[in-house]
Amino acid sequence: MDTSTKKTPHLTLLISALLLLLHITAVTSIGVNYGAMGDNLPPPLQVAQFIKTRTTIDRVKIFDMNPDIIRAFAGTNIPLSVTIPNGLIPVLSNLTAARQWVGSNIGPFYPSTRFEYILVGSEVLHWGDAAMVNNLVPAMRSIHNALVKSNFTAIKVTTPHSLGILNSSRPPSSASFQFGWQKYFLTPMLEFHREAKSPFMVNPYPYFAWNPKDNNFALFKPNPGLFDPATGKNYTDAYDLLLDAVHVSMKKLGFGDVEIAVGETGWPSAGDPGMWWCTVENARWHNLNVARKAGSGVGTPLMPGRKFQTFVFSLFNENQKPGAADERNFGLFRPDFSAVYDIGIMRQSQPGGGGTVAPAPVTPTSGKQWCVPKSGASEASLQANINWACTDGGVDCSAIKAGGSCFNPNTVKSHAAYIMNAYYQAKGHQDYNCDFSGTGSVTTSDPRLVYPAFSLSRSPVRRPLEQDVYICYSLNIAIDFEMV
Ligand SMILES: *[C@@H]1O[C@H](CO)[C@@H](O)[C@H](O)[C@H]1NC(C)=O
Ligand SMILES: *[C@@H]1O[C@H](CO)[C@@H](O)[C@H](O)[C@H]1NC(C)=O
Ligand SMILES: *[C@@H]1O[C@H](CO)[C@@H](O)[C@H](O)[C@H]1NC(C)=O
Numbered sequence: 001m002d003t004s005t006k007k008t009p010h011l012t013l014l015i016s017a018l019l020l021l022l023h024i025t026a027v028t029s030i031g032v033n034y035g036a037m038g039d040n041l042p043p044p045l046q047v048a049q050f051i052k053t054r055t056t057i058d059r060v061k062i063f064d065m066n067p068d069i070i071r072a073f074a075g076t077n078i079p080l081s082v083t084i085p086n087g088l089i090p091v092l093s094n095l096t097a098a099r100q101w102v103g104s105n106i107g108p109f110y111p112s113t114r115f116e117y118i119l120v121g122s123e124v125l126h127w128g129d130a131a132m133v134n135n136l137v138p139a140m141r142s143i144h145n146a147l148v149k150s151n152f153t154a155i156k157v158t159t160p161h162s163l164g165i166l167n168s169s170r171p172p173s174s175a176s177f178q179f180g181w182q183k184y185f186l187t188p189m190l191e192f193h194r195e196a197k198s199p200f201m202v203n204p205y206p207y208f209a210w211n212p213k214d215n216n217f218a219l220f221k222p223n224p225g226l227f228d229p230a231t232g233k234n235y236t237d238a239y240d241l242l243l244d245a246v247h248v249s250m251k252k253l254g255f256g257d258v259e260i261a262v263g264e265t266g267w268p269s270a271g272d273p274g275m276w277w278c279t280v281e282n283a284r285w286h287n288l289n290v291a292r293k294a295g296s297g298v299g300t301p302l303m304p305g306r307k308f309q310t311f312v313f314s315l316f317n318e319n320q321k322p323g324a325a326d327e328r329n330f331g332l333f334r335p336d337f338s339a340v341y342d343i344g345i346m347r348q349s350q351p352g353g354g355g356t357v358a359p360a361p362v363t364p365t366s367g368k369q370w371c372v373p374k375s376g377a378s379e380a381s382l383q384a385n386i387n388w389a390c391t392d393g394g395v396d397c398s399a400i401k402a403g404g405s406c407f408n409p410n411t412v413k414s415h416a417a418y419i420m421n422a423y424y425q426a427k428g429h430q431d432y433n434c435d436f437s438g439t440g441s442v443t444t445s446d447p448r449l450v451y452p453a454f455s456l457s458r459s460p461v462r463r464p465l466e467q468d469v470y471i472c473y474s475l476n477i478a479i480d481f482e483m484v
């Protein structure tokens with residue numbers, strides 16, 4: 001193979017591949033809580049594949065240690081946070097027990113499942129009995145020490161709190177933690193977070209502080225704002241206000257530097273009759289604004305420029321949650337994977353693919369595969385593929401424009417072959433990324449060798465064109481990128 005002629009185009013292609021990748025990843029990313037209180041939810045393996053291939057959700061949190069879910073996220077590279085049941089907290093304050101627990105609950109899945117946080121209980125200060133509350137910080141330390149001893153040092157330990165830990169939040173400058181919690185629980189916990197470099201995790205729900213007068217304030221809609229005279233800051237949404245109330249409370253104990261993460265927040269899309277504030281549009285708008293805040297670095301009035309790792313509640317509507325109907329309607333998705341609403345976390349769908357998409361079958365692809373137009377595909381449908389991929393599909397199509405490196409041979413079929421394959425490679429080799437409404441198919445036989453049969457049939461001996469085709473089809477974006 002003549003490497004000298006390949007060198008320059010290869011570099012150019014690599015650069016355009018990187019640009020394409022940047023383009024594709026410039027979308028909303030947010031964590032979700034994957035609650036499982038439903039008797040109609042899909043199997044964990046399908047859920048993990050759906051999240052990975054169909055959404056830009058970038059981290060997942062679960063409320064237990066379900067081994068099926070933990071296993072389902074193996075190999076996905078999606079950070080997974082898991083929760084130790086509140087009832088185990090007294091036992092796990094003992095380091096020997098904590099080491100055993102880590103050995104049997106984390107060890108078998110590490111590192112193929114990428115654990116992010118181990119959450120020691122959930123809202124323990126709010127719901128826990130005295131033994132759970134008293135042993136919370138010792139258990140957090142034991143689990144942390146057990147992880148260090150096992151050399152699982154990338155896994156961090158925290159515990160999510162309800163905002164019942166605040167004495168007050170309005171205005172934020174007046175906020176503080178409940179007096180009883182400060183000295184014995186929250187000060188030692190914040191010391192632990194500072195030492196272990198893990199975030200203090202809270203569940204700020206404007207929804208649970210909602211009242212009719214405050215509707216626009218709770219929902220990021222235009223409102224007169226709430227002015228805090230002590231700081232000179234003006235609050236226009238309840239979410240900022242709650243986060244700043246947490247920050248002020250931490251600062252009053254001397255821990256303004258410790259990171260804050262949002263373990264849960266959300267808004268239901270439906271409720272019981274009369275709960276007029278539970279609508280799809282309100283849920284979408286609330287969570288859209290939360291997602292924007294999470295990754296943007298805009299921060300809050302008192303924490304400008306800070307990002308908050310954020311887990312929206314929740315992934316699915318859960319039909320077995322007790323309480324009023326709103327409890328069962330916090331999901332971004334229905335159990336059949338159709339979106340209740342979109343906050344910009346769906347990867348682009350195929351033309352004709354519609355909004356509801358069956359989850360991908362689990363077909364881990366490795367080795368070289370290409371997407372090629374089916375031989376019977378009409379020129380009109382291939383042109384439609386090009387039009388779609390170059391706009392909604394996010395593919396950089398400069399190479400097939402006049403003067404571009406893949407302009408020749410200047411046929412719809414050749415251009416479609418380049419574009420369809422570029423899309424397929426960039427999206428990670430899932431079969432449905434090559435479906436194109438039935439006009440594409442995946443092949444493992446190198447299309448660079450068969451390509452002239454359909455694109456150059458007019459003059460099969462024109463070697464220079466074949467060389468062009470070769471270069472275009474060697475643009476295997478995903479593989480090139482992995483080699484960087
Ligand atoms: C922890 O548990 C082990 C085994 O049950 C026991 O031997 C040890 O004394 C306990 N440590 C403490 C500090 O209670
Ligand atoms: C701990 O993990 C790091 C990186 O994951 C590795 O380089 C190191 O060798 C490990 N140490 C031990 C004692 O296993
Ligand atoms: C709790 O809040 C009340 C009223 O907002 C206030 O009077 C009290 O001093 C606060 N307690 C603490 C410990 O900050």
Ligand SMILES: *[C@@H]1O[C@H](CO)[C@@H](O)[C@H](O)[C@H]1NC(C)=O
Pocket residue numbers: 223224225226227234235236
């Ligand atoms: C706070 O912001 C709102 C909305 O931008 C505005 O209407 C209001 O006048 C502001 N209040 C103060 C005191 O700055």
